[in-house]
Amino acid sequence: MEWGYAVGLVPAALAVGVGAGLTIARLRRPAPGETEGVGSPEGRAAIEPDDDRPAGKHGLRGLGRKSLDSLRVGVVVLDADDYPVLVNPAARAMGLLRSGGAPGTIAAHPILRTLAGQVRRTGVRREVELDLPRGRAGGAQAPLGLHLRAVALNATHVAVEAADVTEAHRLARVRRDFVANVSHELKTPIGALQLLAEALLDATQLPDSAPEAQSEDLLAARRFAERIHHESARMGRLVSELLELTRLQGAEPLPNPEPVSLDWVIAEVLDRTRTTSSAKNIEVTYSGPKGLMAYGSDSQFATAVTNLVENAIAYSGPDTKVELTVRQNDDWIEIDVADQGIGISPQDVDRIFERFYRADQARSRATGGTGLGLAIVKHIATNHGGRVDVTSALGDGSTFTLRLPARPPESPSPSPTAIEIESGVTGR
Template sequence: MDLVYGILLTLVALAVGVAAGVLIARARRSPGPDVTDSRHHEGGRAIDTEPPHTGKHSMKGLGRKSLDSLRVGVVVLDAEDHPVLVNPAARAMGLLRSGGAPGTIAAHPILRTLAGQVRRTGVRREVELDLPRGRAGGAEAPLGLHLRAVALNSTHVAVEAADVTESHRLARVRRDFVANVSHELKTPIGALQLLAEALLDATEVPAAEAASDEDPNEDLLAARRFAERIHNESARMGRLVNELLELSRLQGAEPLPTPEPVAVDWVIAEVIDRTRTTASAKNIEVVYSGPKGATVYGSDSQVATAVTNLVENAIAYSGDDTKVELTLRQDDDWIEIDVADQGIGIAPHDVDRIFERFYRADQARSRSTGGTGLGLAIVKHIATNHGGRVDVTSSLGDGSTFTLRLPARPPEAPLPLPTAIEIESGAAGR
């Protein structure tokens, strides 16, 4: 009981912070739990909810009541992933399951997975996901949860769960709207590109006329300039639509592919091939250094897209006659790919925002670089979906280095987490 008492005191501070921060800031609408029983018997394990109100026990009872009054669910798991402390909100969210033996309980498999990851790595884990509720195939919307798992000591892990169902519903509506509009725009944009190409062919100045001393037809030249502008802008809009669709897929509109071994050598060769034309136009050299034969686990097309976006971003913000360097580092668990440029760099107040959708650190250069503002957001989501991350170090005038970190071994967790839902409203670009 001394261990449980210590856990209670720790969770009081945690609970108050969650109540003031997560619940108020997120303005969740889930109803508060009713505390009706003072003692729970679960699998022979008794959990006090109203101990004697004297001395140390009085403080313990106050801590327990504070914990029970929260709308955030809290579950504490021991070394064997048995729940030793559960508040009513966690029960209402369905975070407990029937145990293997009659009359026993067990934590939801997702909670056990998170707890195991925290014990192995010693790092706090946070994830937002949708859990099905009701019977399979039912019409009831899934329960959106923000789960945060932290280690209390070497054996016990606390998992707090906040109801974010409404936020997830709004995110799905927004994502579906963007995907549907993007699909509808593809046809007229494609038609514009074809018409612009036809106009360019029709307004091409004949070679004989161009070689003569006579001034070319001014109307013809003006029509050609307008056709070129239409062609360039429609191509840019086409890239924007394609990247919006790609971002929508990465945010959960489509299931993630099963992780497979991906040869980094192939990824680097593909990236250099995709960016060769853009780099040559600015006389930028794209070079690679690192060991051969490295492997990451995930989707080959997504990994190639992520690295390509980083290299294209580096080229766009670098001057002519410079260099973009790709460097590979690896250990038993991770592969890290650095993309370093000699470009304009990023101001310190912009570093934390460049992975937001449509955010640009340099608004004046947004049109000249021709980007869509979604490339870095796509990189962030690909890294997150693969269980990795992307970081950046930069300073103004000294260039930037982006580091993509991806798993070098297959996932160890036997239970995959449900599809994560992106609920941020920001956007990416530089």
């Protein structure tokens, strides 16, 4: 995609442009009364030479500035006080600048200041993808989709790259709406199909006094009815999980984070998986301290852990064990789900969180899986600012680790549609 190509150009351009600017020039704020700064109509950054050294026979300073100005990706450099000391035209066109508190002054968008503050506190780059409203409130103009990446240039200055992903967001919304609408329409006929299959099963009960020829016909009809019932139930689960995944991908706003008791989550998971584990004589055990709390949605946490446990049961043999372990690590709650199953090959590890991906197609058909369970886990973890990891080896079982926040968020998220994409997810 075009924006992805543009993002790929940014590190090289920053190396030439920002690096040259910080080495050869001293970034400064405009002096009082000075208007020819970063927010002027000419769009020039307020740059003052650090000394009398020439920029070089190739005009490195000018080359760096031209490189930044030619990018379709926006670049904003913020100083220790979050003042924009360097802005290219693309960033200005995206509306990443605001009027300052005093007349004739400018300020960076609050989201940029938030990202810069996080980078300075943690020393780790931050990436988010979000929608920003355009025009006046209530206008019909579609929001501007942005991929923001904030990196530290030195102890004080932070560079924020912004790529326009509006078209990608629009297509994603169209796809989600289509999936949601189709899934809603499918629920009614699938429900009717399940009821008819159950009625057919009742009607094909084999009477004790039935002739042998009639018994064979009834047995065949019953086998078909059982298959219809099984496949309709599987389709019903697929539709339900498609709807759940659509909601998690942004079709509905995320609920406000609330304290969630991990004791309740574990009890709910054990109750939901009791039937499937008993059918294979698999023991599901739990170990960990009592009274731990996570912050987010209780129903989504229970769904994520249930999916991990059901996945472990599905890919484990009879008479084995699935171990649930919960622990707190600094500001995070970590939930391990370890099984004694078939394990995962190295070539499949990076793909198992993709929608509909099956490492073993034959086994997936046998277990009745939809291929969406782990994708749902990934999106639940990502939407809460957490992550999901896996360690596995063929024939030696797998361990999934779900990481969830153990502290309330420091401040409201920048935008109700913001989606953290740097989740650190590694695949099964």
